[in-house]
Amino acid sequence: MLRTFLEKLGAVTIFIFREMGRMLIFLVMALVNIIIRPGKPFHIFKQIHFIGTKSLFVITLTASFTGMVLGLQGYYTLAKFGSEGMLGSAVALSLIRELGPVLTALMVVGRAGSAITAEIGIMKITEQIDALKTMALEPFKYLISPKIVGALVAVPLLCAIFDVVGIYGGYLVGVKLLGVNPGAYFHEMERSVEWKDVWSGIVKSISFGGILAWVCCYKGYHASHGAEGVSRATTEAVVMSSVLVLVWDYFLTSVML
Amino acid sequence: MIKLVDIHKSFDSQAVLDGLSLEIPEGRITAVIGPSGEGKSVLLKHIIGLMKPDRGQVHVDGENITAMRRFEMNRVWEKFGMLFQNAALFDSMTVFENVAFPLEEKTRFSRAEIRDRVHNALENVGLRGIDKKYPDELSGGMKKRVGLARALLLNPRIILFDEPTTGLDPIICRAIHQLIRDTHERYGYTAVIVSHEIPEIFDISDLVAMLYRGRITEMGTPEEIRRSEHPVVRQFISGSLEGPIKFI
Numbered sequence: 001m002l003r004t005f006l007e008k009l010g011a012v013t014i015f016i017f018r019e020m021g022r023m024l025i026f027l028v029m030a031l032v033n034i035i036i037r038p039g040k041p042f043h044i045f046k047q048i049h050f051i052g053t054k055s056l057f058v059i060t061l062t063a064s065f066t067g068m069v070l071g072l073q074g075y076y077t078l079a080k081f082g083s084e085g086m087l088g089s090a091v092a093l094s095l096i097r098e099l100g101p102v103l104t105a106l107m108v109v110g111r112a113g114s115a116i117t118a119e120i121g122i123m124k125i126t127e128q129i130d131a132l133k134t135m136a137l138e139p140f141k142y143l144i145s146p147k148i149v150g151a152l153v154a155v156p157l158l159c160a161i162f163d164v165v166g167i168y169g170g171y172l173v174g175v176k177l178l179g180v181n182p183g184a185y186f187h188e189m190e191r192s193v194e195w196k197d198v199w200s201g202i203v204k205s206i207s208f209g210g211i212l213a214w215v216c217c218y219k220g221y222h223a224s225h226g227a228e229g230v231s232r233a234t235t236e237a238v239v240m241s242s243v244l245v246l247v248w249d250y251f252l253t254s255v256m257l
Numbered sequence: 258m259i260k261l262v263d264i265h266k267s268f269d270s271q272a273v274l275d276g277l278s279l280e281i282p283e284g285r286i287t288a289v290i291g292p293s294g295e296g297k298s299v300l301l302k303h304i305i306g307l308m309k310p311d312r313g314q315v316h317v318d319g320e321n322i323t324a325m326r327r328f329e330m331n332r333v334w335e336k337f338g339m340l341f342q343n344a345a346l347f348d349s350m351t352v353f354e355n356v357a358f359p360l361e362e363k364t365r366f367s368r369a370e371i372r373d374r375v376h377n378a379l380e381n382v383g384l385r386g387i388d389k390k391y392p393d394e395l396s397g398g399m400k401k402r403v404g405l406a407r408a409l410l411l412n413p414r415i416i417l418f419d420e421p422t423t424g425l426d427p428i429i430c431r432a433i434h435q436l437i438r439d440t441h442e443r444y445g446y447t448a449v450i451v452s453h454e455i456p457e458i459f460d461i462s463d464l465v466a467m468l469y470r471g472r473i474t475e476m477g478t479p480e481e482i483r484r485s486e487h488p489v490v491r492q493f494i495s496g497s498l499e500g501p502i503k504f505i
Contacts, residue, residue, distance in 0.1 A: 122348075130307050131345035135359045135411070136334035142362075 026218045033140040047150025051112045063162040067169020088185035089192035091170035096201045100163040105208035105245045113216040117237040120220025121230035148213040155209030200256045215241035264313035275471030286448040288458045291468035297451040301417045338408035338416040344400040346392040353388035356407045378406040398429035418450040434461045
């Protein structure tokens with residue numbers, strides 16, 4: 001009984017460490033390829049378009065409603081203390097420091113990350129990746145590195161758009177619907193938001209972009225066992241990259257505060 | 258020359274290749290035949306280095322590729338072309354883009370040159386006017402021919418064919434065999450063909466190797482294999498239900 005338990009525990013521990021090691025090697029190979037074999041800019045622009053431009057609608061939609069909810073919640077909370085004028089500051093700081101980078105990353109994971117895993121996974125199980133290798137074309141150069149670079153560029157840009165749209169969502173509810181003074185809304189925002197906050201948002205969103213592209217590419221690259229395997233890999237990629245984004249967010253916040 | 262020495266490979270403790278040794282001569286067509294599930298595709302993947310053996314060595318032109326690191330393999334893969342069982346065309350690209358891809362990425366040809374070479378390659382395999390079609394719009398035979406055009410385009414010295422005619426009708430099957438023979442005569446590459454097409458494969462092969470229970474049971478010219486007294490070879494080429502090969 002105890003032996004079986006210990007054996008299972010050992011097997012799980014070995015599996016976790018092996019998986020972590022493989023993921024790390026995968027990341028190192030991707031980074032090495034980005035540096036020594038960056039590939040044609042066309043492949044990278046294609047990924048920026050796929051991850052960035054095609055996510056614009058969902059990012060704008062999410063950002064506007066997030067900003068509106070923040071405006072609504074923030075107004076009634078601040079009204080209890082007679083500080084409605086601080087609404088702009090509350091909305092902007094929440095978005096720039098936390099919600100913008102995190103929600104952008106989660107939206108990109110859902111829209112583009114899952115697609116990246118499915119695309120690479122299908123290429124893996126239909127031997128298209130093997131075909132690349134047999135033509136002496138490095139799969140990391142054509143498939144993985146452009147996606148990681150694409151995410152590193154696109155996610156912070158999307159995050160900036162998220163922040164701006166969210167702030168205007170908060171403005172719409174706070175100023176246009178609930179009657180907060182527009183001058184106070186923007187003045188308080190300008191007074192309280194520092195460059196440090198903006199930088200922390202940028203650093204977070206760049207690292208989130210790297211994390212989500214790394215995890216989603218890795219899961220697709222190691223997909224196996226047919227359609228079910230690709231489906232499992234896609235689910236694992238979305239769950240793991242979302243969790244890692246949140247864990248990394250906590251770590252970065254505690255370091256950068 | 259390709260030489261496999263004492264190759265062992267297991268999946269989940271099930272031995273697929275069990276001490277296999279094989280020499281494939283240069284510039285000839287060698288067919289590997291054998292019952293389904295005996296590891297013929299696994300053998301091809303060992304030859305090209307897509308799989309590493311648990312034990313044993315694979316030598317290509319005297320180099321032991323099993324000991325090579327990942328980045329060294331690109332140099333070996335420059336020598337190879339491979340036609341996969343399902344053709345492995347890039348499904349997000351058109352036929353033209355599929356065939357042009359290796360040229361665009363590995364050569365400095367102009368667009369016009371690439372276009373001419375791609376059209377020439379497609380015409381060599383009997384395909385015209387399908388440039389803009391996607392792989393899912395093609396029949397099985399057309400996919401294999403596009404795959405062959407792509408494999409031939411960089412003039413590899415060794416081409417591996419993984420069941421190039423499986424699932425095709427007899428006429429297309431013969432056309433593809435003829436195509437392999439013709440292109441082999443034209444380019445003189447070393448070919449390894451995994452096939453179930455008995456006796457058709459004998460017509461295009463210089464040598465035939467029978468794979469059974471993880472080893473090469475017999476190897477010789479098609480005529481020698483036809484005349485073989487080995488019970489496994491006899492049963493396989495006659496398609497008899499009686500004999501040492503159990504199908505259940």
